[in-house]
Amino acid sequence: MNELIWVLDYTIAISVLFFAANALFTRNTLNAIIQFIFLGTSISLIWVRLDAIDVALAEVAIGSALTGALFFSAVANTKNKQSTITINMPVISIFFVLILGGIFLVAQSPKSLGLLEHLLPKIPESGVLNPITAVLLNFRAYDTLLEITVLFAAAFAVAIVSDLNNPKQVTSPTRDQSWLSPVATVFRLSLLPVGILISGYILWVGYKAPGGAFQSGALLAGLFIMLNWLNPKIKRNWTIAKPLLIIGPALFIIIAIVLEIISGQALDYPVAQAKSLILIIEVTSTVSIATALSVLYLGLKQLGGNHAKR
Amino acid sequence: MINTLIISILLISIGLLFFIGGTIGAIRFPDLNSKLHALTKADNLGLGFTVAGIAVYFASPWEAFKLILIWAVLIMISASVSYIIAHESQEKENE
Numbered sequence: 001m002n003e004l005i006w007v008l009d010y011t012i013a014i015s016v017l018f019f020a021a022n023a024l025f026t027r028n029t030l031n032a033i034i035q036f037i038f039l040g041t042s043i044s045l046i047w048v049r050l051d052a053i054d055v056a057l058a059e060v061a062i063g064s065a066l067t068g069a070l071f072f073s074a075v076a077n078t079k080n081k082q083s084t085i086t087i088n089m090p091v092i093s094i095f096f097v098l099i100l101g102g103i104f105l106v107a108q109s110p111k112s113l114g115l116l117e118h119l120l121p122k123i124p125e126s127g128v129l130n131p132i133t134a135v136l137l138n139f140r141a142y143d144t145l146l147e148i149t150v151l152f153a154a155a156f157a158v159a160i161v162s163d164l165n166n167p168k169q170v171t172s173p174t175r176d177q178s179w180l181s182p183v184a185t186v187f188r189l190s191l192l193p194v195g196i197l198i199s200g201y202i203l204w205v206g207y208k209a210p211g212g213a214f215q216s217g218a219l220l221a222g223l224f225i226m227l228n229w230l231n232p233k234i235k236r237n238w239t240i241a242k243p244l245l246i247i248g249p250a251l252f253i254i255i256a257i258v259l260e261i262i263s264g265q266a267l268d269y270p271v272a273q274a275k276s277l278i279l280i281i282e283v284t285s286t287v288s289i290a291t292a293l294s295v296l297y298l299g300l301k302q303l304g305g306n307h308a309k310r
Numbered sequence: 311m312i313n314t315l316i317i318s319i320l321l322i323s324i325g326l327l328f329f330i331g332g333t334i335g336a337i338r339f340p341d342l343n344s345k346l347h348a349l350t351k352a353d354n355l356g357l358g359f360t361v362a363g364i365a366v367y368f369a370s371p372w373e374a375f376k377l378i379l380i381w382a383v384l385i386m387i388s389a390s391v392s393y394i395i396a397h398e399s400q401e402k403e404n405e
Contacts, residue, residue: 183393191386198383229394 040064053210054132061218127274129208141267155292162299184230217289248288321363328356
């Protein structure tokens with residue numbers, strides 16, 4: 001059984017390298033995006049093998065699916081679909097062999113428990129049962145705050161550059177019927193509520209099992225993007241999006257400042273309140289992440305549409 | 311015990327066959343609509359067999375119920391997404 005697992009691990013490792021090389025060196029940009037999506041999926045398999053299902057979910061949902069969609073909407077509007085990268089096969093092969101050798105060497109070294117032995121005794125102090133949530137939202141909350149802020153800044157930049165602010169959004173008259181289609185009705189009546197329920201579950205289950213704000217937010221954003229495709233007439237209301245976008249990072253920073261004043265340590269939650277603080281941050285972050293990802297996608301799509309018209 | 315393992319391996323292998331069939335269809339079929347047809351039909355069936363295989367492996371009604379729910383949601387999502395793709399390509403042709 002053990003040998004079979006090693007075969008699987010090496011297959012995943014090699015496929016990551018293979019797709020990364022393909023994504024970089026293929027001449028067709030559409031092909032490169034597809035290879036990039038495969039790369040993300042293979043990387044998420046590595047996370048699964050490392051027992052970090054949380055990271056695997058986030059990687060496949062945001063790193064692979066949503067980023068892939070962003071790339072697609074960017075490339076769909078570029079004229080030049082051929083990349084001009086020259087391929088230096090000998091150099092690539094040497095790197096490939098070196099990296100494979102490195103993987104082999106790492107695999108030979110005795111298995112380390114990593115940070116788990118330091119982490120596990122501290123779990124009761126964190127307010128949650130899932131070690132990954134404990135690290136992300138408590139012990140290294142600073143990192144997560146910065147991540148959310150980066151996403152927030154990116155979404156704002158896209159919203160400013162694209163015409164999301166523009167109240168006159170052009171929809172072609174032929175598309176007005178699409179909301180009446182049976183697929184759209186089924187989506188609205190069953191898939192949408194079920195999806196919102198699932199994302200709520202993913203958020204809540206982060207307390208004791210893989211799940212959390214990023215995974216849940218990505219699911220919500222995906223639902224909203226699908227809704228947008230099924231009904232292009234839906235109002236993309238920037239006045240509503242703005243506060244939703246701000247609430248996550250703002251509340252996170254407010255909590256940090258209040259804790260700094262009370263205890264002198266910015267993100268050092270008191271043990272008794274840790275769970276409720278984490279819950280508040282997770283819920284508001286989910287709302288902000290979902291909004292940010294939707295704004296990124298729809299904004300870039302709109303930007304592309306404007307360019308095509310010129 | 312061994313018997314359920316064999317059944318689950320068999321079911322997952324059948325599922326993989328359908329996945330391979332769907333992928334070959336997506337690559338080799340000439341136009342977008344037939345590609346989507348291959349992907350949605352064969353992959354959903356392949357996923358069904360895979361889910362059945364995993365359910366047999368776990369041998370727990372509760373897990374089986376959850377797996378079937380996942381399958382049902384995925385069928386609906388893939389149907390909706392392929393509708394969106396086909397619909398958009400039709401719109402592009404009409405323009």
